[in-house]
Amino acid sequence: MYQAGDVRVENVRDPAIENSTDAIVRITSACICGSDLWPYQSMPFKENGRRMGHEFIGIVEEVGAEVLGFAPGDLVVAPFVWADNTCDFCREGLQTSCRHGGGWGAAGVDAGQGEAVRVPQASGTLVKLPVAADSALMPSLLTLSDVLCTGHHGAVTAKVQPGHSVTVVGDGAVGLCAVLAAKRLGADQIVLLGRHTDRTELGRDFGATDVVSARGDEAIEQVRELTRGDGTHAVIECVGTEQSLATAIGVVRDGGIVSRLGVSQYKSVPMGFDTMMRNLTLTGGAAPARAYIEELMPDILDGRIEPGRVFDHTIGLDETPDGYQAMADRKALKVLIRP
Amino acid sequence: MYQAGDVRVENVRDPAIENSTDAIVRITSACICGSDLWPYQSMPFKENGRRMGHEFIGIVEEVGAEVLGFAPGDLVVAPFVWADNTCDFCREGLQTSCRHGGGWGAAGVDAGQGEAVRVPQASGTLVKLPVAADSALMPSLLTLSDVLCTGHHGAVTAKVQPGHSVTVVGDGAVGLCAVLAAKRLGADQIVLLGRHTDRTELGRDFGATDVVSARGDEAIEQVRELTRGDGTHAVIECVGTEQSLATAIGVVRDGGIVSRLGVSQYKSVPMGFDTMMRNLTLTGGAAPARAYIEELMPDILDGRIEPGRVFDHTIGLDETPDGYQAMADRKALKVLIRP
Numbered sequence: 315m316y317q318a319g320d321v322r323v324e325n326v327r328d329p330a331i332e333n334s335t336d337a338i339v340r341i342t343s344a345c346i347c348g349s350d351l352w353p354y355q356s357m358p359f360k361e362n363g364r365r366m367g368h369e370f371i372g373i374v375e376e377v378g379a380e381v382l383g384f385a386p387g388d389l390v391v392a393p394f395v396w397a398d399n400t401c402d403f404c405r406e407g408l409q410t411s412c413r414h415g416g417g418w419g420a421a422g423v424d425a426g427q428g429e430a431v432r433v434p435q436a437s438g439t440l441v442k443l444p445v446a447a448d449s450a451l452m453p454s455l456l457t458l459s460d461v462l463c464t465g466h467h468g469a470v471t472a473k474v475q476p477g478h479s480v481t482v483v484g485d486g487a488v489g490l491c492a493v494l495a496a497k498r499l500g501a502d503q504i505v506l507l508g509r510h511t512d513r514t515e516l517g518r519d520f521g522a523t524d525v526v527s528a529r530g531d532e533a534i535e536q537v538r539e540l541t542r543g544d545g546t547h548a549v550i551e552c553v554g555t556e557q558s559l560a561t562a563i564g565v566v567r568d569g570g571i572v573s574r575l576g577v578s579q580y581k582s583v584p585m586g587f588d589t590m591m592r593n594l595t596l597t598g599g600a601a602p603a604r605a606y607i608e609e610l611m612p613d614i615l616d617g618r619i620e621p622g623r624v625f626d627h628t629i630g631l632d633e634t635p636d637g638y639q640a641m642a643d644r645k646a647l648k649v650l651i652r653p
Numbered sequence: 654m655y656q657a658g659d660v661r662v663e664n665v666r667d668p669a670i671e672n673s674t675d676a677i678v679r680i681t682s683a684c685i686c687g688s689d690l691w692p693y694q695s696m697p698f699k700e701n702g703r704r705m706g707h708e709f710i711g712i713v714e715e716v717g718a719e720v721l722g723f724a725p726g727d728l729v730v731a732p733f734v735w736a737d738n739t740c741d742f743c744r745e746g747l748q749t750s751c752r753h754g755g756g757w758g759a760a761g762v763d764a765g766q767g768e769a770v771r772v773p774q775a776s777g778t779l780v781k782l783p784v785a786a787d788s789a790l791m792p793s794l795l796t797l798s799d800v801l802c803t804g805h806h807g808a809v810t811a812k813v814q815p816g817h818s819v820t821v822v823g824d825g826a827v828g829l830c831a832v833l834a835a836k837r838l839g840a841d842q843i844v845l846l847g848r849h850t851d852r853t854e855l856g857r858d859f860g861a862t863d864v865v866s867a868r869g870d871e872a873i874e875q876v877r878e879l880t881r882g883d884g885t886h887a888v889i890e891c892v893g894t895e896q897s898l899a900t901a902i903g904v905v906r907d908g909g910i911v912s913r914l915g916v917s918q919y920k921s922v923p924m925g926f927d928t929m930m931r932n933l934t935l936t937g938g939a940a941p942a943r944a945y946i947e948e949l950m951p952d953i954l955d956g957r958i959e960p961g962r963v964f965d966h967t968i969g970l971d972e973t974p975d976g977y978q979a980m981a982d983r984k985a986l987k988v989l990i991r992p
Contacts, residue, residue: 403907408932411907471934568742568750578929582921590917590938593747595810596924599932 315366317359321635324363329424329432334380335398337436339372339390342447343456344426344651345625346637347394348486349577352554354638365419367427367651368394369459373447374440381436389447390440392426392433393603394418394460399438407605412438426459427634429653441607444615453622453650454614457491458607461648462621464575465491465550466610467601469499472548472573476500481537481545481565482522484552485513487624487648488575490520492550494619497521505537505546507561513647516623530557534564545570551598556580566594573598625650654705656698660974663702668763668771673719674737676775678711678729681786682795683765683990684964685976686733687825688916691893693977704758706766706990707733708798712786713779720775728786729779731765731772732942733757733799738777746944751777765798766973768992780946783954792961792989793953796830797946800987801960803914804830804889805949806940808838811887811912815839820876820884820904821861823891824852826963826987827914829859831889833958836860844876844885846900852986855962869896873903884909890937895919905933912937964989 315321329338344367353364374388384390397404397412404412414435419425424432433439443455457463465488474480480496482489485508496504497520506522507529508514514525526536538545544567551562554576562572563584575598583596613619627646629637631653640646654660668677683706692703713727723729736743736751743751753774758764763771772778782794796802804827813819819835821828824847835843836859845861846868847853853864865875877884883906890901893915901911902923914937922935952958966985968976969992976988 406908408908410930410932471932569745569747574929578926581923581925583924583935584920585922585935586920587917590913591749593749593936593938593941595934595936596922597932597934597936599929602932 315353315357316363318353318355318357321354321366321638322363323632323634329430331376331378332432333434334378335435335437336378337374337381337384337433337440338376338430339392339433340375340430341370341372341426341428341653343452344370344653345456346427346641346649346651347460348488348641348648350638351642352577352579354642365425365428367425368418369456369461370426370431371443371452371456371459372431375430377436383437384440384442389443389445391443391455391458391607392440393463393607396434396439397604398435399604404438407602409602409604410600427631427651429631439604451614451622453625454620455611456650457621457624458603458610458614460601460603461487461624462491462495462610463603463606464488464601466495466606468492468550468552468573468575468598469495471597472550472571474499474501474548477502478548479503479505479541479546481505481507481549481562482552483507483549483558483562484576485510485517486552489552490517490624491621492552492575493517493522494520494621496548496550498613498619503541503546505540507533510644519623530561533561537565541567547571548573550575552576554579560584563589563594568592571595571597575601624648628652654692654696655702657692657694657696660693660705660977661702662971662973668769670715670717671771672773673717674774674776675717676713676720676723676772676779677715677769678731678772679714679769680709680711680765680767680992682791683709683992684795685766685973685980685988685990686799687827687980689977690981691916691918693981704764704767706764707757708795708800709765709770710782710791710795710798711770714769716775722776723779723781728782728784730782730794730797730946731778732802732946735773735778736943737774738943743777746941748941748943749939766970766990768970778943790953790961792964793959794950795989796960796963797942797949797953799940799942800826800963801830801834801949802942802945803827803940805834805945807831807889807891807912807914807937808834810936811889811910813838813840813887816841817887818842818844818880818885820844820846820888820901821891822846822888822897822901823915824849824856825891828891829856829963830960831891831914832856832861833859833960835887835889837952837958842880842885844879846872849983858962869900872900876904880906886910887912889914891915893918899923902928902933907931910934910936914940963987967991
């Protein structure tokens with residue numbers, strides 16, 4: 315991506331092992347993230363562009379001398395940040411704050427929307443997939459990179475449990491996965507706020523019990539009507555705007571938790587005196603996907619959940635610019651790329 | 654209180670049973686809260702004034718027909734809001750959001766800085782004290798009304814546990830009780846931010862391992878130096894200003910929790926993109942003191958904790974206006990009133 319609206323597919327140098335902890339992975343499935351749409355809307359021009367993509371599955375081609383547990387030919391999934399998985403933060407399940415980790419597409423690091431990638435800290439980052447590369451489960455397994463784990467992070471940090479009511483703000487792929495995750499953790503009532511009928515219908519399939527298409531104060535009123543005036547125990551905010559956050563805070567029950575997943579476009583959070591008297595909690599953030607992959611994968615392998623249904627478009631690598639535009643135009647919910 | 658700086662001791666009608674769930678309590682010990690200083694600094698003139706005080710111990714004089722478990726002569730402590738202790742919020746330990754509760758000094762309700770008080774929802778609100786009215790433990794038991802339970806609420810909601818590091822922002826009585834509570838829950842390192850030496854010395858007695866007298870960015874830098882650059886797992890914010898909250902957010906470790914206890918004088922919280930990537934949590938709020946009284950009382954009765962040391966001035970009811978001024982001038986840490 316060179317600037318807002320300007321995504322180009324270009325030939326770059328093939329990745330090569332640079333550190334003994336690296337692996338080279340040939341990508342077989344990648345995708346475009348809702349969070350990629352923020353720079354697609356607003357990124358200033360950047361001379362050498364920015365590598366894009368942070369979600370991928372691929373086949374290991376080569377491993378550095380210190381990489382343990384992986385060999386050429388292994389099918390692997392990568393979480394959306396790389397991490398050593400051994401430092402104190404990683405051991406606490408916060409791989410997004412790894413002391414030796416980083417993001418895909420950062421300076422000197424490849425990104426996921428491409429043919430191949432150098433994976434730093436490969437032993438800590440990659441997770442093997444026990445299926446063939448042509449498995450029909452591939453779209454669902456690809457969601458372990460980010461979107462499913464992100465939705466799950468929202469439900470976990472919002473402490474969703476059996477008997478709880480949950481509001482999910484936003485019907486994008488993360489919102490739908492948050493619905494699925496809340497259902498999986500036993501939520502009784504799941505209110506989905508969204509206005510795209512095809513998406514909210516998928517949300518109902520994933521477990522939403524109510525759909526509210528209104529926004530702002532009207533949405534708050536409707537959620538309160540659905541919950542005896544109280545609001546829900548948990549709210550998972552999956553948009554990232556000031557308005558969606560205000561809505562989230564408006565529909566949470568006293569003592570409840572707002573977990574935020576949408577990349578925050580706001581600088582401050584409207585949580586003054588009233589929210590303090592109500593003992594509201596704000597939590598969530600960038601999901602440590604790596605912490606959740608092993609826990610969630612069996613549910614995909616057994617067919618208990620089908621998060622891959624969030625992919626409604628599949629394209630080749632050359633069509634990636636069109637994929638961005640389709641998502642920006644809301645013509646695609648989430649785009650799968652097969653390089 | 655009629656307005657900022659204007660506290661008067663006046664004769665009012667004696668309290669009487671109004672509802673069958675009421676009790677009448679003759680107050681033996683009361684106090685002035687740090688939160689009372691906010692209106693003392695800024696309250697606009699109010700024609701009929703506002704009853705003040707929400708922390709008291711007293712002797713039951715009369716009970717309504719539906720009050721169970723209490724009889725005239727019982728020595729009792731009241732938490733700083735009254736509550737039925739049976740509704741769903743109360744059962745969850747959030748008596749501050751009780752469906753049939755409210756605050757002392759609200760319209761038609763007496764307050765604690767006085768000779769006697771009508772206690773609504775007496776069965777749910779009051780807790781018996783198993784000591785004589787002249788017990789030397791009285792100051793410590795009085796902290797069960799608010800300040801100890803508030804500090805404990807901060808430590809509990811910040812999930813303080815053995816091995817954790819904690820920063821307490823503010824060396825008022827709540828801050829000192831937060832230190833005590835964090836120590837009680839097993840925190841290894843407790844950094845107290847405060848600039849009043851007599852108070853921070855008491856903080857050290859209560860368990861603070863480090864004291865930082867700087868403010869703002871300098872304080873943040875010093876706490877980070879004390880914690881390998883990381884900040885602390887938990888931060889308990891005990892002031893309530895925009896600056897103290899910003900400091901709290903600045904000294905918390907990635908994945909950590911800021912619990913706020915200081916009555917918020919701010920309208921929004923500076924928690925944008927960076928704090929989201931760092932997975933910070935904001936929690937805390939008005940403490941449901943009633944939920945904690947039974948848990949904390951044995952530690953006072955056994956002498957394991959002495960939170961009553963936060964009282965450094967004792968006055969009669971007539972001297973209450975001077976008590977406010979002494980606290981506002983920082984000449985008194987916390988003032989005990991014996992009507």
